[in-house]
Amino acid sequence: MTIRALFFGxxxxxVSSGERxxxxxxxxxxxxxxxxxxASEPRLADLLSRxxxxxxxxxxxxxxxxxxxxxxxxxxxMSGG
Amino acid sequence: xxxxxxxxxxxxxxxxxxxxxxxxxxxxxVGVVRDHSKGRSVTGLEYQVYAPMAVAQLEKLVAEVKxxxxxxxxxxxxxxxxxxxxxxxxxxxxSSHRAxxxxxxxxxxxxxxxxxxxxxxxxxxxxxxxxxxxxxxxAQ
Numbered sequence: 001m002t003i004r005a006l007f008f009g010x011x012x013x014x015v016s017s018g019e020r021x022x023x024x025x026x027x028x029x030x031x032x033x034x035x036x037x038x039a040s041e042p043r044l045a046d047l048l049s050r051x052x053x054x055x056x057x058x059x060x061x062x063x064x065x066x067x068x069x070x071x072x073x074x075x076x077x078m079s080g081g
Numbered sequence: 082x083x084x085x086x087x088x089x090x091x092x093x094x095x096x097x098x099x100x101x102x103x104x105x106x107x108x109x110x111v112g113v114v115r116d117h118s119k120g121r122s123v124t125g126l127e128y129q130v131y132a133p134m135a136v137a138q139l140e141k142l143v144a145e146v147k148x149x150x151x152x153x154x155x156x157x158x159x160x161x162x163x164x165x166x167x168x169x170x171x172x173x174x175x176s177s178h179r180a181x182x183x184x185x186x187x188x189x190x191x192x193x194x195x196x197x198x199x200x201x202x203x204x205x206x207x208x209x210x211x212x213x214x215x216x217x218x219x220a221q
Binding site: 006008009010013057058073076079080 | 112128129130131133134135137158169170190193194195196197198199200201202211212213214215216218220221
């Protein structure tokens with residue numbers, strides 16, 4: 001399956017893009033997507049393990065299952081306001 | 082009501098959205114871009130948002146204020162580049178009495194800072210920095 005990973009804050013600087021398509025074996029969880037990303041972007045590896053995530057614009061966890069076409073956002077500590 | 086926009090904010094818009102004739106008070110928090118941050122000189126901020134989630138989270142805050150305090154709340158947040166002196170965020174809560182309006186307004190702005198997917202980048206004379214929680218990370 002293919003999902004869309006979204007990046008914000010300085011993660012976006014590391015990836016040099018706001019988003020990236022990821023192809024994953026079925027079934028896959030958020031943790032599997034993070035592991036795939038960490039393999040291709042070593043600078044993200046430590047960060048992703050302690051980053052909040054959202055699937056479909058709602059908070060999710062490492063165990064959240066993914067399905068084809070999902071939008072998975074990696075959310076650095078927030079700083080609005 | 083909730084508004085996420087790149088345009089300058091009008092705090093009065095939030096007041097008009099929440100006030101009814103039964104309200105005796107409103108408490109409004111207005112966050113303005115200042116010229117310094119933790120010893121750094123700041124010329125402006127750029128806010129990045131995950132828009133669909135930010136709007137949904139702001140709507141949850143408004144609903145939570147209604148559920149917990151029974152009060153109407155409006156939140157406006159600007160994103161993109163905002164120069165020093167201009168408004169970045171407005172939280173307004175209307176109430177019959179002031180005590181619960183202060184409580185609800187403070188809860189809303191505190192929770193916004195922690196749980197709404199918005200990030201600020203500081204523009205300083207010696208570079209730009211992502212603010213992530215308490216950390217400042219050099220931006221590219």
